Amino acid sequence: xxxxxxxxxxxxxxxxxxxxxxxxxxxxxxxxxxxxxxxxxxxxxxxxxxxxxxxxxxxxxxxxxxxxxxxxxxxxxxxxxxxxxxxxxxxxxxxxxxxxxxxxxxxxxxxxxxxxxxxxxxxxxxxxxxxxxxxxxxxxxxxxxxxxxxxxxxxxxxxxxxxxxxxxxxxxxxxxxxxxxxxxxxxxxxxxxxxxxxxxxxxxxxxxxxxxxxxxxxxxxxxxxxxxxxxxxxxxxxxxxxxxxxxxxxxxxxxxxxxxxxxxxxxxxxxxxxxxxxxxxxxxxxxxxxxxxxxxxxxxxxxxxxxxxxxxxxxxxxxxxxx
Numbered sequence: 189x190x191x192x193x194x195x196x197x198x199x200x201x202x203x204x205x206x207x208x209x210x211x212x213x214x215x216x217x218x219x220x221x222x223x224x225x226x227x228x229x230x231x232x233x234x235x236x237x238x239x240x241x242x243x244x245x246x247x248x249x250x251x252x253x254x255x256x257x258x259x260x261x262x263x264x265x266x267x268x269x270x271x272x273x274x275x276x277x278x279x280x281x282x283x284x285x286x287x288x289x290x291x292x293x294x295x296x297x298x299x300x301x302x303x304x305x306x307x308x309x310x311x312x313x314x315x316x317x318x319x320x321x322x323x324x325x326x327x328x329x330x331x332x333x334x335x336x337x338x339x340x341x342x343x344x345x346x347x348x349x350x351x352x353x354x355x356x357x358x359x360x361x362x363x364x365x366x367x368x369x370x371x372x373x374x375x376x377x378x379x380x381x382x383x384x385x386x387x388x389x390x391x392x393x394x395x396x397x398x399x400x401x402x403x404x405x406x407x408x409x410x411x412x413x414x415x416x417x418x419x420x421x422x423x424x425x426x427x428x429x430x431x432x433x434x435x436x437x438x439x440x441x442x443x444x445x446x447x448x449x450x451x452x453x454x455x456x457x458x459x460x461x462x463x464x465x466x467x468x469x470x471x472x473x474x475x476x477x478x479x480x481x482x483x484x485x486x487x488x489x490x491x492x493x494x495x496x497x498x499x500x501x502x503x504x505x506x507x508x509x510x511x
Contacts, residue, residue, distance in 0.1 A: 230358065230378055230403055230418070232259060232501050233465035234440030234488035237399040237422035242386030243350040244302040244342025248295025252288070253507035259283045261490070261499020279369075281497055282315040285332065300344055306337040312362075312372035330363035330372035348388040356380040356401070366410045376415070377406040395436075397424040407450065416446035416460075424469070432474040438486050439466035442496075461495035480509040 235257060263279040289308035296303055315327040340354040357380075362373025382401035389396070399422045405415040419442070426436035444460040467488040474481060484505045490498050 231420040233463045237424050241397045241399045242352045242384040246297045246302045249293050250510045251291040255505040257285045257503045259501045261497040263497040280317045284313040286311050302342045304340045314370040316369040326369035328370040332372040333358045333362040350386045352384040354382045375408045379404045393428045395426045412450040414450045419443045434471040436469050438469045463490050464492035465490040
């Protein structure tokens with residue numbers, strides 16, 4: 189089947205529609221002012237994109253995905269951040285973030301546009317420890333902030349070029365205690381306008397996708413800390429082979445756009461954090477019984493980091509499409 193027509197003829201591929209837009213991981217690790225309060229923000233380097241991120245199909249389906257992300261990173265002993273009501277340095281993070289996400293494609297085509305909506309519920313294990321023992325080690329398994337995307341609007345520029353526009357919203361529903369190191373919630377609303385683009389190269393059976401968003405945070409009403417906006421860019425290149433398999437590379441660039449304000453932000457300076465990471469990805473699409481399913485496995489190594497923890501993330505995502 190011609191790859192550029194797959195989204196309109198094959199429901200098995202629809203299992204991955206807009207996962208990069210709708211089911212982005214809601215977790216990151218930041219340091220210092222300009223890189224989010226408590227050391228935990230929302231994006232993880234290279235984790236906000238998935239195959240066909242820019243395509244919303246015209247089908248009327250439910251797409252259910254289960255995603256597990258493990259992140260292990262460290263904040264150096266010379267870097268400081270505001271956390272648990274204090275300013276500290278030298279922290280190790282071990283995080284397991286698991287989320288069940290449901291996407292509903294509307295089955296509507298209007299002037300070349302198709303639409304979908306999404307809702308996700310995450311559970312997170314957080315373990316934070318101090319190099320110097322300045323703060324007691326802390327760990328917890330808690331519900332993290334739920335997120336939802338009321339509308340994703342996808343437009344088919346050509347048979348091989350597609351875009352998707354959305355605003356992802358995080359609600360402050362997760363567990364949060366301003367005196368703890370380990371918090372799954374952030375006690376802020378977050379709004380992320382997002383643009384995704386997918387280019388299909390049918391003859392080579394290659395996909396190129398881009399996902400870009402800017403996160404805007406409300407003020408934490410317990411600490412009066414206000415995170416500056418965070419720019420998040422993710423890129424993906426994928427070559428598909430026979431028997432449903434594909435392999436490629438994925439990367440990400442996170443950059444804080446300005447300085448945090450309020451609360452402890454005034455005590456830790458104004459350094460802006462950024463991170464760059466890259467790694468391999470493997471995908472599979474097929475059917476179990478008559479149900480279209482897909483799976484993605486990736487590893488991203490953060491190799492260029494400033495004023496943020498530095499580490500590695502591994503993600504496994506499995507999805508199924510139900511008519």
